[in-house]
Amino acid sequence: MAGYAAIVIGSGFGGAVAACRLAEAGEKVLVLERGKRWRTEDFPRGPGDDWLFDVDEPEKQHGWIDLRLFRRMAVAQGAGVGGGSLIYANIFVPAERFAFDAGWPAEVTFDAMAPHYRRAGDMLAVEEVPANQLPPRAKLVREAAATIGDGARLRALPLAVRFDSAWHYGLDDPHGEQHAKFDTNRFGRRQGTCIHCGCCDLGCPVAARNSLDLNYLAMAEDKGAEIRPLSLVRAIEPVIGGGYRVTILRLDTGVTMTETAEKVIVAAGSLGSTELLLRCRDEHRTLPLLSPRLGHGWCANGDFLTPALYPGRDVSPTRGPTITTAIDYLDGSDRGHRYFVEDGGFPDVLGNALQAALGRNFTGRRVLDGWRVMLSGLLRGRDPASFIMPWFGQGVDQPGGVMRLKRGLFGGGLELDLDYDVAGSEGVVQAMVDRHEQLSRATGGIAAVPPTWSLFRYLVTPHPLGGCNMGTSRDDGVVDHRGEVFGYPGLFVMDGAVVPRALGLNPSRTIAALAERCMQLMLA
Numbered sequence: 267m268a269g270y271a272a273i274v275i276g277s278g279f280g281g282a283v284a285a286c287r288l289a290e291a292g293e294k295v296l297v298l299e300r301g302k303r304w305r306t307e308d309f310p311r312g313p314g315d316d317w318l319f320d321v322d323e324p325e326k327q328h329g330w331i332d333l334r335l336f337r338r339m340a341v342a343q344g345a346g347v348g349g350g351s352l353i354y355a356n357i358f359v360p361a362e363r364f365a366f367d368a369g370w371p372a373e374v375t376f377d378a379m380a381p382h383y384r385r386a387g388d389m390l391a392v393e394e395v396p397a398n399q400l401p402p403r404a405k406l407v408r409e410a411a412a413t414i415g416d417g418a419r420l421r422a423l424p425l426a427v428r429f430d431s432a433w434h435y436g437l438d439d440p441h442g443e444q445h446a447k448f449d450t451n452r453f454g455r456r457q458g459t460c461i462h463c464g465c466c467d468l469g470c471p472v473a474a475r476n477s478l479d480l481n482y483l484a485m486a487e488d489k490g491a492e493i494r495p496l497s498l499v500r501a502i503e504p505v506i507g508g509g510y511r512v513t514i515l516r517l518d519t520g521v522t523m524t525e526t527a528e529k530v531i532v533a534a535g536s537l538g539s540t541e542l543l544l545r546c547r548d549e550h551r552t553l554p555l556l557s558p559r560l561g562h563g564w565c566a567n568g569d570f571l572t573p574a575l576y577p578g579r580d581v582s583p584t585r586g587p588t589i590t591t592a593i594d595y596l597d598g599s600d601r602g603h604r605y606f607v608e609d610g611g612f613p614d615v616l617g618n619a620l621q622a623a624l625g626r627n628f629t630g631r632r633v634l635d636g637w638r639v640m641l642s643g644l645l646r647g648r649d650p651a652s653f654i655m656p657w658f659g660q661g662v663d664q665p666g667g668v669m670r671l672k673r674g675l676f677g678g679g680l681e682l683d684l685d686y687d688v689a690g691s692e693g694v695v696q697a698m699v700d701r702h703e704q705l706s707r708a709t710g711g712i713a714a715v716p717p718t719w720s721l722f723r724y725l726v727t728p729h730p731l732g733g734c735n736m737g738t739s740r741d742d743g744v745v746d747h748r749g750e751v752f753g754y755p756g757l758f759v760m761d762g763a764v765v766p767r768a769l770g771l772n773p774s775r776t777i778a779a780l781a782e783r784c785m786q787l788m789l790a
């Protein structure tokens with residue numbers, strides 16, 4: 267007999283929903299998460315902290331962010347109990363209707379998703395930034411949209427953040443933690459209110475962000491789910507008589523162990539779930555019937571960031587929630603390209619940590635010194651970070667990326683490889699870059715398009731989607747509309763890996779809503 271009714275692999279937007287709904291239904295659930303359980307006092311802040319999750323040496327380095335560098339694309343993901351919700355910028359926005367017009371199994375429509383979007387939004391208690399608390403960045407976005415005649419496209423974004431309507435920028439020491447108002451949320455966890463400190467991507471010092479450990483996972487644990495951090499799943503194999511055996515490497519002890527369950531829900535994220543299943547099909551050969559489409563149909567969700575310098579204007583990108591506002595071009599009226607422009611802040615400690623890290627190395631110090639000399643003429647000694655506007659955004663790129671296992675350059679074991687040919691998506695990315703430049707010019711800024719794009723067409727995405735795409739059969743997908751893997755009853759994928767196309771805006775609410783839908787069908 268299997269040890270658990272269900273094992274959930276990963277605790278991000280798919281895994282947390284699955285664990286919560288299974289536990290709520292009274293099932294015996296085990297959640298296996300490769301990252302650690304982060305406490306406020308452990309959030310990375312200084313150069314010596316746990317920044318990186320190293321997939322090559324996970325026992326030695328299991329930090330905050332898993333940054334993978336592939337030939338034509340870099341991908342950033344969170345690691346820890348709560349997955350990407352620990353690191354994300356709190357934008358919890360539904361996809362627009364067009365995003366369901368094509369690419370999905372017939373059952374997954376915008377209307378079918380609507381109640382699940384609502385349920386997920388309710389669990390994460392989304393709010394907009396109160397009108398009296400707009401950060402300078404948000405004001406710049408508004409001004410830019412109005413100046414170019416696109417004021418009607420402005421959108422205030424739903425954020426999974428708790429705000430206090432009495433807080434404002436005019437307070438004495440406004441970002442001091444004394445201004446956070448604490449109480450217990452409806453899942454019994456203590457949270458404060460936002461003090462606009464700008465640290466969202468590195469963990470909130472006052473727990474104002476409604477990250478998954480404070481809602482879905484809290485409810486799962488209270489209903490009996492067992493969450494095991496530092497548990498990296500290496501393989502899944504069917505058990506004779508039913509169910510699956512999961513092989514786990516404990517990152518704290520180095521011990522390998524197994525657990526069994528009647529159902530397994532793989533929710534390790536777009537890269538994590540795809541890599542795990544590729545290894546099961548092609549390396550361990552424990553799941554040989556997995557679809558030949560496994561690894562195909564990946565996209566970057568068209569992410570791009572253009573920093574712009576505003577010599578005479580204090581933009582304060584390090585203050586306020588990381589993203590607050592969008593200018594919506596998803597209607598395709600710009601030469602057929604669909605994209606969503608946002609502001610993008612960054613935590614000041616990130617700059618300090620980078621400076622300290624680079625300061626230790628001679629070349630890095632010279633680069634920083636060069637920058638300082640260049641900027642000081644323009645800024646007359648003021649903090650350069652205050653004058654940078656990070657214009658950010660997403661777009662509908664083509665899902666033509668392919669993940670597969672490959673031998674590394676110097677032999678050794680099989681490694682995950684991602685090949686993404688930008689050719690089919692160059693137009694939408696360039697349209698967004700053009701728009702960033704136009705918005706900068708219109709407000710007195712100087713856009714500095716990263717040479718990684720202008721020279722090398724290299725992209726970075728925090729929004730990987732696809733790899734185990736939903737489809738109608740194993741000929742066009744890896745899982746069906748309920749998330750069940752073709753050929754393997756009781757094995758599911760529920761996370762960003764099943765999303766078969768770009769959404770053109772931040773994807774976490776769609777991932778959570780899809781998982782809500784799959785769980786409702788599973789437990790019906």
Ligand SMILES: Cc1cc2nc3c(=O)[nH]c(=O)nc-3n(C[C@H](O)[C@H](O)[C@H](O)COP(=O)(O)OP(=O)(O)OC[C@H]3O[C@@H](n4cnc5c(N)ncnc54)[C@H](O)[C@@H]3O)c2cc1C
Pocket residue numbers: 275276277278279280281298299300301342343344345346347348349350351353354355356357358359467497498499500533534535536538539542589728729730760761762763772773774775777
């Ligand atoms: C800096 C940053 C900012 C972002 N901001 C936003 C935003 O504002 N709004 C938005 O919608 N999206 C945002 N995103 C994207 C968002 O975080 C992801 O889309 C989302 O987390 C994906 O959900 P998921 O369930 O697919 O996977 P994840 O949330 O990545 O969860 C997967 C989990 O599985 C674990 N895991 C992986 N492999 C294994 C294994 N083998 N064994 C055990 N555990 C494993 C991982 O550690 C992780 O915890 C941001 C991302 C980044 C990096």
Ligand code: SF4
Pocket residue numbers: 427459460461462463464465466467469470471472473474475586587588
């Ligand atoms: S701005 Fe600061 S206080 Fe507000 S949610 Fe982000 S990290 Fe928390």
